[in-house]
Amino acid sequence: MLVSIKDTLKLVGITIVCFCAVYVCTFFLNYYIDVLPLKNSVSAEALPLYNAQLATAKMTCGITGGVLGLIAIIMLVFYIKIYVDTHSRQLGIFKAMGYSDLKISKSFLVFGLSTFIGCALGFGLAWASMPFIYSEMSIDVLPEVAINFHPILLIFLVFVPTVLFSLLSFLFGIFALKKTPLSLINNSSESVKVYKIKTNKIEKPEQSFLIDMSKSSIRSKKLLVFFVTFASFCFASMVQMGLSMEDLVSGTMGYMILAIGLVLAITASIMSLTSLIRSNEKNISIMKAFGYGIKDCFLAVFSLYIPFLVLGFMLGTIYQYGLLLVMINIVFKSVGNIPSYTFNVEMLFVTLALFVVFYLAVLLVYYFKVKKVSIKKVMMD
Secondary structure (H helix, E strand, O other): OOOHHHHHHHHHHHHHHHHHHHHHHHHHHHHHHHHHHHHHHHOOOOOOHHHHHHHHHHHHHHHHHHHHHHHHHHHHHHHHHHHHHOOHHHHHHHOOOOOOOHHHHHHHHHHHHHHHHHHHHHHHHHHHHHEEEEEHHOOOOOOOOOOOHHHHHHHHHHHHHHHHHHHHHHHHHHHHOOOOOHHHHHHHHHHHHHHHHHHHHHHHOOOOOHHHHHHHHHHHHHHHHHHHHHHHHHHHHHHHHHHHHHHHHOOOHHHHHHHHHHHHHHHHHHHHHHHHHOOOHHHHHHHHHHHOHHHHHHHHHHHHHHHHHHHHHHHHHHHHHHHHHHHHHHOOOOOOOOOOOOHHHHHHHHHHHHHHHHHHHHHHHHHHHHOOOOOOHHHHH
């Protein structure tokens, strides 16, 4: 088996994202389906509250399902790209032995297992907490809502995502393996990177080696740059969205959305920084071999990514404000007694403070990880 179960279990970030998405969507969609037939029994006075409940369910599912689904897809593509890069020699040997791209990519179907685990756990826990959620969403003027099991939700929230993510893994595997066996074995991207460093040193001798290596790393790892930016985007958007929805949903729901946002933001951020270290292990070992200190190695790896972190935070802030504004003006347009939504400057600074503290703490941890990078281990790999 070219891709093992162990490789699949490393996609813990995708499992967490799928868990959060399915957990929220399960009880909101289940509530929506259960409360929909009660419309005829709702009085005219209580109809705005009834519509508000339906609108809340639709809005929350739209946000969590759409946003978290996109996050999971990006994480999956990113991990498969990292997997192909780190196992390029083995994959090249398999191709040289006569294995076709199709046959190798079939083994990538196992990556869908991480999606299934997350979706199944999310669906199961949502059903376990369903009575509490229904009681939180109940309103005295509305009829009591009975909890019913809907098999269609199990199909579309557990099995359909598993199949889609497995097929996506398979298709991206075919795309990523469109190289000759020799280029995979030699890992041509690494040779190009070294050539760029040497060329830049000749053309611009005034530039330092560390800056040159940092720029070359960013140019050769555009997908990693995107993922680092996307991680800070998730942090800014999800945390501010959770904090800003206090007036739109009940207190428990608001805290739940905030908790999910924090989990997803931290997961995406840790995955991006972990990948950043792993993809630069060779550069770090080379710098250490040339006598550069840990501080120099650390700055060379992380310094040029800081502008992308800032860019992601700014885009996430704009996105969450625009999304909530559109959702309220469209989804809640026909619902009365809905508070107006304005940009929350206080929450912006709270999120920014959390963002800075979190990244400084994580970078401190990875500072010590850089110290442990061994040139002997990298060369043996």
